Amino acid sequence: MSRTSLSYLFLFALFCMGPLAVIFAVSVTEARALTFPPQGFSFRWFVEIFSDEAWFTALRNSVLIALSAATLATFLALPISYYAWRHGLRFAKALAALGVLPFLLPPVILSLGLLLLFTSLTWHGYFINGVLAHTIYLIALPIVIVSLGLESIERSVLEAGSTLGADDAKVFRTIVVPLTVPFVITAFAFCIVLSLNEYIIMLMTVGFTYETLPIKIFNALRYGYSPVLASVAVMFTLLNIAVFGAVAVFSDLPKLLGATER
Amino acid sequence: MASAIRAHVSAVVLLAVPTMVVVLLSVVPIFFVFSDSLGGTANEGVGLANYERFTTSIFAKQTWFSITLAALVSIVSVGLVAPFTYLLTGLPKTWQSLWLIYLLAQISLSEVLIAFAWQILLSNTTGITQVFIWSGLMTSTSSLTPSFGAVVVALTYLSVPFAVLVLYPSFSRLDRRVVEAARTLGASSVRAFMTIVLPMMTKPIMTALMTLFILNLGAIIVPQILGRPRHWTLAVHITDQALFQFNTAFASALAIILLILSAAMLVFLRRYGQTASR
Amino acid sequence: MSGLRISAVSKSFGQFAALRDIDLDFDSGELVTFLGPSGCGKTTLLRIVSGLETADTGQIVLKGEDVTYRPTHLRNIGMVFQSLAMFPHLTVAENIAYGLRLRGMSREKSKKRVGDLLELVQLPGIENNSVSTLSGGQKQRVAIARALALEPDLFLLDEPMSALDANLRDDMQIELRKLQQSLGVTTIVVTHDQTEAMTLSDTIVVLGNTCVQQVGSPIEIYKMPKNRFVAEFVGAGNFLLGVLADRSTVTVGGESFRIGSAAPDVSVGASVTVLCRPEELVVVQGDETVLPNSLPAKVTFIRDIGHTVEILLDLKGQELLSIMAPRDCPDVRVGQDVNVRFPPEHCRAMLA
Numbered sequence: 001m002s003r004t005s006l007s008y009l010f011l012f013a014l015f016c017m018g019p020l021a022v023i024f025a026v027s028v029t030e031a032r033a034l035t036f037p038p039q040g041f042s043f044r045w046f047v048e049i050f051s052d053e054a055w056f057t058a059l060r061n062s063v064l065i066a067l068s069a070a071t072l073a074t075f076l077a078l079p080i081s082y083y084a085w086r087h088g089l090r091f092a093k094a095l096a097a098l099g100v101l102p103f104l105l106p107p108v109i110l111s112l113g114l115l116l117l118f119t120s121l122t123w124h125g126y127f128i129n130g131v132l133a134h135t136i137y138l139i140a141l142p143i144v145i146v147s148l149g150l151e152s153i154e155r156s157v158l159e160a161g162s163t164l165g166a167d168d169a170k171v172f173r174t175i176v177v178p179l180t181v182p183f184v185i186t187a188f189a190f191c192i193v194l195s196l197n198e199y200i201i202m203l204m205t206v207g208f209t210y211e212t213l214p215i216k217i218f219n220a221l222r223y224g225y226s227p228v229l230a231s232v233a234v235m236f237t238l239l240n241i242a243v244f245g246a247v248a249v250f251s252d253l254p255k256l257l258g259a260t261e262r
Numbered sequence: 263m264a265s266a267i268r269a270h271v272s273a274v275v276l277l278a279v280p281t282m283v284v285v286l287l288s289v290v291p292i293f294f295v296f297s298d299s300l301g302g303t304a305n306e307g308v309g310l311a312n313y314e315r316f317t318t319s320i321f322a323k324q325t326w327f328s329i330t331l332a333a334l335v336s337i338v339s340v341g342l343v344a345p346f347t348y349l350l351t352g353l354p355k356t357w358q359s360l361w362l363i364y365l366l367a368q369i370s371l372s373e374v375l376i377a378f379a380w381q382i383l384l385s386n387t388t389g390i391t392q393v394f395i396w397s398g399l400m401t402s403t404s405s406l407t408p409s410f411g412a413v414v415v416a417l418t419y420l421s422v423p424f425a426v427l428v429l430y431p432s433f434s435r436l437d438r439r440v441v442e443a444a445r446t447l448g449a450s451s452v453r454a455f456m457t458i459v460l461p462m463m464t465k466p467i468m469t470a471l472m473t474l475f476i477l478n479l480g481a482i483i484v485p486q487i488l489g490r491p492r493h494w495t496l497a498v499h500i501t502d503q504a505l506f507q508f509n510t511a512f513a514s515a516l517a518i519i520l521l522i523l524s525a526a527m528l529v530f531l532r533r534y535g536q537t538a539s540r
Numbered sequence: 541m542s543g544l545r546i547s548a549v550s551k552s553f554g555q556f557a558a559l560r561d562i563d564l565d566f567d568s569g570e571l572v573t574f575l576g577p578s579g580c581g582k583t584t585l586l587r588i589v590s591g592l593e594t595a596d597t598g599q600i601v602l603k604g605e606d607v608t609y610r611p612t613h614l615r616n617i618g619m620v621f622q623s624l625a626m627f628p629h630l631t632v633a634e635n636i637a638y639g640l641r642l643r644g645m646s647r648e649k650s651k652k653r654v655g656d657l658l659e660l661v662q663l664p665g666i667e668n669n670s671v672s673t674l675s676g677g678q679k680q681r682v683a684i685a686r687a688l689a690l691e692p693d694l695f696l697l698d699e700p701m702s703a704l705d706a707n708l709r710d711d712m713q714i715e716l717r718k719l720q721q722s723l724g725v726t727t728i729v730v731t732h733d734q735t736e737a738m739t740l741s742d743t744i745v746v747l748g749n750t751c752v753q754q755v756g757s758p759i760e761i762y763k764m765p766k767n768r769f770v771a772e773f774v775g776a777g778n779f780l781l782g783v784l785a786d787r788s789t790v791t792v793g794g795e796s797f798r799i800g801s802a803a804p805d806v807s808v809g810a811s812v813t814v815l816c817r818p819e820e821l822v823v824v825q826g827d828e829t830v831l832p833n834s835l836p837a838k839v840t841f842i843r844d845i846g847h848t849v850e851i852l853l854d855l856k857g858q859e860l861l862s863i864m865a866p867r868d869c870p871d872v873r874v875g876q877d878v879n880v881r882f883p884p885e886h887c888r889a890m891l892a
Contacts (some may be wrong), residue, residue, distance in 0.1 A: 099288075217375060
């Protein structure tokens with residue numbers, strides 16, 4: 001690789017990782033106020049996420065919503081993807097397209113709509129509001145990822161199953177399911193990560209009664225700087241890397257993202 | 263025949279719940295937004311009052327600002343990302359995977375945290391200003407935020423990984439021998455990229471531009487944290503009207519305008535862009 | 541005993557007719573190839589036999605039983621797919637044992653059977669390999685073992701060699717033929733490769749233009765093609781146009797040509813094509829007196845590849861090819877005028 005190319009890659013990496021590197025440095029600084037260069041070294045701000053009740057509650061709320069919404073989104077998406085693929089049902093295909101739409105549009109539109117819907121039902125700031133809002137926002141991911149997984153199964157592999165004596169149910173159980181499970185898990189992981197990090201939908205639908213971590217961070221930011229913010233940022237970055245790293249080990253990430261074998 | 267009917271019945275049963283959920287949570291809310299946008303705060307009855315207010319207020323100006331901002335950020339991001347993606351897809355697969363893991367992690371990182379990171383980076387006590395002073399580029403400390411530049415930089419930072427993911431499939435399919443052919447014909451690597459790769463990638467690049475445009479049209483957090491009120495986008499005003507001015511009707515009208523803008527872009531994208539499917 | 545009977549089978553996809561009125565009957569234990577160009581319907585016919593497609597009309601009778609509407613998984617067939625269709629999530633042993641385990645065979649018994657099958661396809665000891673690590677040839681053998689595991693009544697192979705390189709393909713063809721003969725299983729191979737068909741088959745079915753063009757043994761198909769389509773698809777040929785004067789004479793450009801045979805559906809007075817295979821066409825030095833059944837031509841190219849000499853000739857604008865053994869080849873040069881002789885016993889007339 002030429003020197004121009006390497007320098008470009010380096011500068012690009014600097015732009016992407018620089019801000020996070022600064023946050024890393026700040027998160028392990030001893031002092032409460034921002035200083036440059038950083039002074040002292042300590043993990044106390046990480047401990048505070050778990051020991052401070054407000055931060056821990058926000059974390060717990062986020063995790064509960066992420067787990068529930070990711071589970072719901074994944075299970076609701078499975079039949080849609082399956083019927084669109086196996087039977088080519090036009091209805092399922094239309095439903096898949098509709099399900100992907102909320103993810104493509106600016107989330108503020110749908111969250112306003114959901115806010116109006118929940119208000120009209122007099123559901124004010126319930127936990128379930130957040131779960132449902134994230135479910136509809138995230139359902140695009142399992143629909144797309146699981147469909148990708150299903151489409152990567154060659155038709156002839158299914159036909160081979162039936163020539164060897166498997167009826168439709170057995171083909172489903174012994175071939176389709178094992179080949180799709182990695183994609184289902186991947187989709188689930190994507191949902192968890194995106195839900196944990198999502199701010200605006202949560203703010204609009206449950207924000208005033210149910211503080212998730214991103215909302216708590218935003219509010220904290222308005223009242224000035226706190227090093228806990230940096231430690232939360234670091235924690236989330238590491239968590240995201242860990243999840244996507246696991247996905248990469250588990251499946252072929254370049255292929256999942258659309259690269260072809262070369 | 264019997265099995266076909268059975269398959270049909272199970273399809274109806276298994277698709278019933280997802281259909282209900284998707285319709286209830288996507289179609290119905292949008293309908294609510296639409297019908298609310300026609301109402302008024304003080305029950306003025308059904309009408310276009312909110313839209314009239316839109317055209318005669320600063321909100322029209324802020325909408326135009328949102329569009330310009332989104333366009334600017336999209337162009338800057340794709341400009342940065344196109345060469346990067348080309349280089350990325352030429353790397354060994356392990357390196358590609360590592361980069362993709364990182365970019366996915368960055369993409370998913372809460373917008374709030376990214377705004378926070380840039381706030382620190384651009385503040386007067388830490389980050390870039392200190393580096394600038396140290397290197398003699400600046401003489402006294404001053405904060406670079408809030409400012410329009412800060413908003414653009416942070417939104418670019420948010421957009422960059424998206425652009426990579428949109429361009430990645432097409433670039434990875436690019437036959438690199440065409441570049442080698444250009445090199446044997448006397449083109450430098452930069453020139454080969456500009457004259458061969460970019461023209462071949464027009465469609466994916468347009469797709470990336472349009473995708474990023476929609477993404478940035480919905481930007482909410484960065485303009486609030488790193489910008490001044492005059493840098494507020496349409497999306498910020500929607501939340502502000504709905505949550506803090508308690509004017510959901512006007513917020514709905516603004517949301518419908520945002521919806522029309524994004525939907526128009528989506529239609530454009532479907533027509534002229536590249537579908538993600540292989 | 542009849543191993544497989546296909547009667548009056550037709551199939552179309554929308555407006556597009558894939559097969560029209562196919563009638564075939566094969567003996568038990570026979571190896572049959574469906575040979576034809578792409579799009580001739582050969583794969584569709586195989587898929588109808590396997591039950592993966594259903595015929596619009598007609599009947600499939602397997603070992604005396606009507607299986608036309610029987611779903612694939614109840615037909616007791618073994619099939620090797622063009623893509624080989626390995627189950628990517630299973631090991632070699634699990635792939636082969638898939639059908640056995642579905643039928644409830646015990647773990648130990650199926651393990652023994654898998655071992656035997658791998659022995660049979662000459663790949664012992666790779667039970668626990670992942671299928672993604674296998675080479676093309678190995679995958680091929682595993683696919684064959686998997687298809688044979690259930691001792692099928694019918695063994696079907698769809699373009700089985702297409703993924704292999706040329707050398708390996710030759711070896712596999714011979715091996716497959718030996719294996720099939722030792723097992724005595726009724727087998728259908730779909731191919732577009734005439735050498736493959738000639739190597740493998742008891743019977744070749746030439747399919748073209750949605751119909752059966754000819755059914756016969758390899759040598760019949762080669763020597764006695766029924767029509768020009770078959771003659772052109774199976775091997776190279778030199779063709780002369782004429783009119784059938786009687787069953788052993790064709791008039792070509794006013795001159796009488798003697799022929800060895802004529803296709804049964806040709807009647808006297810019809811326009812016909814006369815076929816002479818390149819290896820039968822004889823090039824004679826031009827200065828000799830004109831012989832019967834020969835025409836003057838000019839040498840345009842000579843390709844001497846050691847074991848044969850190929851001579852390209854120009855006959856009034858038409859290109860002819862003669863393939864001769866080096867010892868029979870006259871000493872000719874490019875540009876030379878020669879005579880080309882069509883030996884009567886190797887000339888066959890068929891409909892144009």
